[in-house]
Amino acid sequence: MSYVLIIGARSDIAKATAREYAKHGYDLYLAARNADELKEFANDIIVRSQRKVKTVELDILNYKSHSLFYEQLEEKPLGVICAVGYLGDQEKSQTDFNEAQLIINSNYTGVVSLFNIIADDFEKRKSGFMVAISSVAGDRGRKSNYTYGSAKAALTAYLSGLRNRLYSSQVHVMTVNPGFVATSMTKDMELPEKLTAQPEEVAIDIYRAQQKNKNILYTKWIWYWIMLIIRNIPEWKFKGMSI
Amino acid sequence: MSLKSWGRYPIVNNIVYPFESEEQLVPVIDSQGEIIPYGNGRSYGDSALSESIIHMKMHDYFINFDEKKGILHVQSGVLLAEILNSFVPRGWFLKVTPGTKLITVGGAIASDVHGKNHHIEGCFSECVEEFEIMLTDGQIVTCSKKLIPELFKATCGGMGLTGIILNAKLILKKINSQYINQTTIKTQNLKETFAAFEEYRGSPYSVAWIDCLAKGDSLGRCLLMTGDFRDDGQLDYTPAEKFSIPFDFPGFALNNWSVRAFNRLYYGKVKQRISRQKVDIDTFFYPLDAIGHWNRIYGRKGFTQYQFIIPKEMSYEGLQAVLKTIAASGKGSFLAILKLYGPANENYLSFPMEGYSLALDFKIESGLFELLDKLDEIVLQYKGRIYLSKDVRVSKAVFEQGYPQIETFRKFRKEHKMDIKFQSLQSKRVEI
Ligand SMILES: Cc1cc2nc3c(=O)[nH]c(=O)nc-3n(C[C@H](O)[C@H](O)[C@H](O)COP(=O)(O)OP(=O)(O)OC[C@H]3O[C@@H](n4cnc5c(N)ncnc54)[C@H](O)[C@@H]3O)c2cc1C
Ligand SMILES: NC(=O)c1ccc[n+]([C@@H]2O[C@H](COP(=O)([O-])OP(=O)(O)OC[C@H]3O[C@@H](n4cnc5c(N)ncnc54)[C@H](OP(=O)(O)O)[C@@H]3O)[C@@H](O)[C@H]2O)c1
Numbered sequence: 001m002s003y004v005l006i007i008g009a010r011s012d013i014a015k016a017t018a019r020e021y022a023k024h025g026y027d028l029y030l031a032a033r034n035a036d037e038l039k040e041f042a043n044d045i046i047v048r049s050q051r052k053v054k055t056v057e058l059d060i061l062n063y064k065s066h067s068l069f070y071e072q073l074e075e076k077p078l079g080v081i082c083a084v085g086y087l088g089d090q091e092k093s094q095t096d097f098n099e100a101q102l103i104i105n106s107n108y109t110g111v112v113s114l115f116n117i118i119a120d121d122f123e124k125r126k127s128g129f130m131v132a133i134s135s136v137a138g139d140r141g142r143k144s145n146y147t148y149g150s151a152k153a154a155l156t157a158y159l160s161g162l163r164n165r166l167y168s169s170q171v172h173v174m175t176v177n178p179g180f181v182a183t184s185m186t187k188d189m190e191l192p193e194k195l196t197a198q199p200e201e202v203a204i205d206i207y208r209a210q211q212k213n214k215n216i217l218y219t220k221w222i223w224y225w226i227m228l229i230i231r232n233i234p235e236w237k238f239k240g241m242s243i
Numbered sequence: 244m245s246l247k248s249w250g251r252y253p254i255v256n257n258i259v260y261p262f263e264s265e266e267q268l269v270p271v272i273d274s275q276g277e278i279i280p281y282g283n284g285r286s287y288g289d290s291a292l293s294e295s296i297i298h299m300k301m302h303d304y305f306i307n308f309d310e311k312k313g314i315l316h317v318q319s320g321v322l323l324a325e326i327l328n329s330f331v332p333r334g335w336f337l338k339v340t341p342g343t344k345l346i347t348v349g350g351a352i353a354s355d356v357h358g359k360n361h362h363i364e365g366c367f368s369e370c371v372e373e374f375e376i377m378l379t380d381g382q383i384v385t386c387s388k389k390l391i392p393e394l395f396k397a398t399c400g401g402m403g404l405t406g407i408i409l410n411a412k413l414i415l416k417k418i419n420s421q422y423i424n425q426t427t428i429k430t431q432n433l434k435e436t437f438a439a440f441e442e443y444r445g446s447p448y449s450v451a452w453i454d455c456l457a458k459g460d461s462l463g464r465c466l467l468m469t470g471d472f473r474d475d476g477q478l479d480y481t482p483a484e485k486f487s488i489p490f491d492f493p494g495f496a497l498n499n500w501s502v503r504a505f506n507r508l509y510y511g512k513v514k515q516r517i518s519r520q521k522v523d524i525d526t527f528f529y530p531l532d533a534i535g536h537w538n539r540i541y542g543r544k545g546f547t548q549y550q551f552i553i554p555k556e557m558s559y560e561g562l563q564a565v566l567k568t569i570a571a572s573g574k575g576s577f578l579a580i581l582k583l584y585g586p587a588n589e590n591y592l593s594f595p596m597e598g599y600s601l602a603l604d605f606k607i608e609s610g611l612f613e614l615l616d617k618l619d620e621i622v623l624q625y626k627g628r629i630y631l632s633k634d635v636r637v638s639k640a641v642f643e644q645g646y647p648q649i650e651t652f653r654k655f656r657k658e659h660k661m662d663i664k665f666q667s668l669q670s671k672r673v674e675i
Contacts, residue, residue: 040303040304043304044304044305044306047306047307047308048305048328049329187261192486
């Protein structure tokens with residue numbers, strides 16, 4: 001067993017993470033919608049690190065396809081990392097339920113559907129690791145992105161429960177909470193330089209934390225402290241704030 | 244987001260277009276008045292700065308490696324460091340590398356960079372088999388020394404002023420160790436320094452660290468470091484973890500006294516005239532990369548590097564004059580790097596020529612540019628020239644006197660309408 005399965009592999013964080021795992025000797029399944037567009041990237045990893053890299057088509061919203069998707073992986077992965085996410089448009093999601101649903105399903109429902117299938121397999125074989133990228137936005141709902149935040153909060157709770165369930169089967173589950181990361185998701189935002197991580201930094205953090213079986217990773221680490229403070233602002237005060 | 248160069252001076256507002264794809268690049272170039280490519284911002288001055296910038300670092304895929312020929316095909320945003328990470332363990336190294344590995348392949352070609360082995364291997368362009376470049380009209384052409392010699396000679400060393408380099412095939416060098424046998428020679432004055440360079444000419448790699456504040460009899464004393472790869476089969480290369488300077492040092496931290504103390508310590512630490520060490524790639528080639536953001540020690544106002552070269556016949560007098568002027572000014576230079584170069588190549592604007600080059604770091608402060616103007620005069624008097632990749636202030640008049648092929652370059656740019664599209668703050672200042 002040598003493969004790590006990366007879901008949402010066209011994400012900038014996922015790509016950096018894929019390179020990081022290949023660098024450390026792992027082979028890769030890169031799963032994404034429009035996986036064909038990952039061919040050049042897959043080749044990049046092969047030239048860099050002489051690992052085996054396979055691209056696989058996967059739409060996280062096509063729930064019915066998930067079991068076949070997993071069945072068809074010839075060699076089962078030793079771990080899975082999910083980077084799928086959709087920030088969406090908060091204002092639109094308040095009036096257009098389709099947008100709200102898309103945000104909820106892309107960040108939450110779809111991951112649940114796929115992870116349930118993989119968790120069963122890992123639980124039976126009593127090994128493996130499962131990592132999903134949630135967000136600090138899931139730690140507390142804010143008016144600027146609470147549809148996204150609530151979906152991530154659900155994901156975070158799901159991962160916590162899954163970790164609890166799989167603990168006795170030696171399957172490790174890690175929740176990743178990035179703060180700001182400079183990726184295509186945030187390319188039109190003005191992000192504060194000191195609080196913003198590059199995808200490569202996040203990738204190194206994920207790799208190291210996963211190898212150490214860490215449960216919850218905040219990246220950059222400073223976000224642990226920022227969120228600690230934000231979580232502890234009393235609700236009567238928080239409701240009047242704009243942050 | 245505004246991009247800065249390594250010297251963090253000047254600070255200018257710019258619109259940054261991150262590279263997305265070749266198709267997306269065409270309308271970006273089209274819609275902009277003037278634009279300049281930016282690699283990893285390791286040039287010191289304003290070579291990669293302008294109002295509109297194309298950020299090339301994300302164009303960073305490896306494309307192919309031909310094991311038989313040792314030729315690596317990569318996109319132009321790939322960092323040299325990434326090449327080392329993948330290829331040193333497989334027994335390959337860069338034929339030519341500058342003193343930092345944190346530069347892009349595009350930046351290496353555009354500055355036609357050189358390293359400690361210039362006297363043997365020449366500039367970076369020597370290891371460029373071919374590259375693809377996007378020109379003013381969005382056309383992509385494949386260029387090599389044989390295929391389109393003028394474009395090759397204009398682009399290597401052309402500071403991004405001929406177009407956007409998209410990818411390149413690089414000839415790598417076989418190695419059988421990640422360790423280097425280093426010999427350190429301690430000299431007492433400039434005369435000894437020159438003699439040492441001559442004595443060690445045959446050594447594949449050499450560079451000297453000069454104590455710039457030494458005066459009188461000690462003027463020009465140095466530590467000359469030479470070396471070559473070992474042959475012990477140890478290729479277990481893992482780049483060192485780096486320590487990072489977390490914030491700007493206050494301006495006063497780097498005054499004359501602290502530089503003097505640093506220089507004494509560095510020079511004083513080496514006891515014997517000749518000593519030998521076994522060092523790894525990162526220590527030998529990239530000592531400064533070990534400290535992330537080291538440019539912050541120069542404080543908020545930033546710094547610059549003054550690098551010039553003087554033809555060999557005149558180097559001794561020229562360097563003496565420069566060193567005397569600096570010592571008298573009392574302005575501290577943390578780092579002063581001296582090297583004997585091999586013959587010049589045919590590229591229109593490549594910096595190296597046969598002679599001695601000195602590179603000095605100065606923090607930006609009042610009186611500095613007056614001092615550098617004085618140094619310019621000395622450099623010109625001794626038929627020398629200035630390195631654009633480090634420069635932020637040289638005048639058109641001073642610059643062009645040093646480069647005999649400057650008119651060929653200007654004409655080439657006009658002919659191909661490159662001058663209406665590709666411009667940096669620097670190219671406008673020196674009017675190339
Ligand atoms: C610590 C340190 C040590 C150094 N040592 C040396 C040395 O020993 N020898 C040496 O020669 N230099 C040295 N340099 C300078 C450095 O190697 C050059 O400035 C190099 O060009 C920087 O590359 P970059 O990718 O950071 O490009 P940038 O600094 O971003 O740009 C440099 C130039 O390249 C052009 N450029 C960048 N990408 C492209 C592209 N894709 N297509 C076309 N043009 C492009 C830019 O327009 C600009 O003119 C050193 C710099 C530092 C900070
Ligand atoms: N960037 C930040 O500041 C930040 C902060 C906190 C958390 N995060 C989280 O980090 C993760 C990675 O995001 P990123 O920053 O790297 O941004 P990104 O590049 O936009 O990545 C998001 C990825 O999710 C994929 N995706 C969306 N819907 C999908 C679907 N139905 N099926 C399959 N894939 C789908 C997208 O695929 P396509 O490429 O096909 O569109 C895209 O590659 C996300 O979970 C995000 O929520 C990011």
